[in-house]
Amino acid sequence: MRLSQPFFQLPVLFDVDRLQAEVAALPDAAWAPHPDGIAGNSAARLITVDGGENDSHQGQMLPTRWLDAMPYGRQVLAGFGVVWSRARLMRLAPGASVPEHADINHHWHTRVRVHVPVFTQPEVAFHCDGETKHMAAGEAWIFDNWRRHRVENRSSAARVHLVADTTGTAAFWQFACGQTPPRAAWRTVAWNPDATPTLLTEGDQRFAVMPAAEVQLLVDDLRADLAVERATPDALARAERFDRLLEHFVLDWRQLCALHGVSGRDRDAFLRLAGAVRAGATPLAEGLVMRTNGASALLVLEKRVLQHLVAAPPLPLP
Known part of the structure; x- marks a missing residue:
């Protein structure tokens, strides 16, 4: 954080x-x-x-x-x-x-x-x-x-x-x-030998599909920290296209959530959009990093967003 x-x-x-x-x-x-x-x-x-x-x-x-x-x-x-x-x-x-x-x-x-x-x-x-x-x-x-x-x-x-x-x-x-x-x-x-405190622990917070509001939050945060390692004309142009790709991704994800909800209905449609974003971002991401820590922008997109968009389907009951 x-x-x-x-x-x-x-x-x-x-x-x-x-x-x-x-x-x-x-x-x-x-x-x-x-x-x-x-x-x-x-x-x-x-x-x-x-x-x-x-x-x-x-x-x-x-x-x-x-x-x-x-x-x-x-x-x-x-x-x-x-x-x-x-x-x-x-x-x-x-x-x-x-x-x-x-x-x-x-x-x-x-x-x-x-x-x-x-x-x-x-x-x-x-x-x-x-x-x-x-x-x-x-x-x-x-x-x-x-x-x-x-x-x-x-x-x-x-x-x-x-x-x-x-x-x-x-x-x-x-x-x-x-x-x-x-x-x-x-x-x-201090240590209290008579205390039996209640410990609060996280429940399972996973959605079948990540809600549009969380996608927006994660992508906006990534876009705000986006930078180029070397400010060449080519790198700046790719950064602009990468940023626009993410902006359009959020809009399209919101539409899919509006159409199907987040319960997992038509899971393949969400997976197709996630795959298209991954494919579109990969050739644009060379030399794009996070301004704060120098991490690869593509790696952050993958680990913070793309890997968590759609949960694995539940296993069938025996």
């Missing part, structure tokens, strides 16, 4: 000792390698689709058995008062790093990732768009993951953060990005 600055520290503190004890008690079986195979990166899944061992973004999100074993971790998450999507403990081995990248998938257009450091050292650095922060244990941070960012663990110990994704309530955004009170006035979330 785009933010007005690279980092925001939230005015809240957590019981580091309790969090560390709960994380340390997790068995080796809780930790899975990074889904993209990035060396030194592993995670314990806390909220996933149906509470299973998966890394999906889509479906009914539920706590896993590992979060059930972390009662204070559950209190930490519930204390934000938001609806959570995926949540994990993210571990970075000594000397390991997270390569520089920007998060361009559809999931990230409306969601921010909250970081609560559990195990960390001063030598762990989080870089985002030219700024560098060390997130200390027991703090809470968010950052603009549309900007390019990376993490380095130059210490001799593993770094572990509790990370969770949310769209956030109005109160959350005021708390996170409003005027920060003096540190003495920050809220402290």
Whole structure:
């Protein structure tokens, strides 16, 4: 999600000792390698689709058995008062790093990732768009993951953060990005052995067909950040044609939604339009990027929009 600055520290503190004890008690079986195979990166899944061992973004999100074993971790998450999507403990081995990248998938257009450091050292650095922060244990941070960012663990110990994704309530955004009170006035979330908080998790939000209003939102955002790597006459002309193609796509998608609705009726008509846009955009997209992070405009169109326009048809009942 785009933010007005690279980092925001939230005015809240957590019981580091309790969090560390709960994380340390997790068995080796809780930790899975990074889904993209990035060396030194592993995670314990806390909220996933149906509470299973998966890394999906889509479906009914539920706590896993590992979060059930972390009662204070559950209190930490519930204390934000938001609806959570995926949540994990993210571990970075000594000397390991997270390569520089920007998060361009559809999931990230409306969601921010909250970081609560559990195990960390001063030598762990989080870089985002030219700024560098060390997130200390027991703090809470968010950052603009549309900007390019990376993490380095130059210490001799593993770094572990509790990370969770949310769209956030109005109160959350005021708390996170409003005027920060003096540190003495920050809220402290203490361990309460008698608390049994309700954890709010995302339901399955998928439509058979993406509604026209969401397509408009996603495409308008892409068009607003469109730039050329080198401003040659040819590149500028292709950028104009690419932009016009997207404008026309939104209009045609809206018409299909008006004709068929979004329940999946005449699914093939929507797929044909999506395919035509992909075919039309590909020869125009060379040298077209996002101004903010330099990501390929065609890749953003694919990952943020085209891949999510039409859901796979449901499997037939046995």
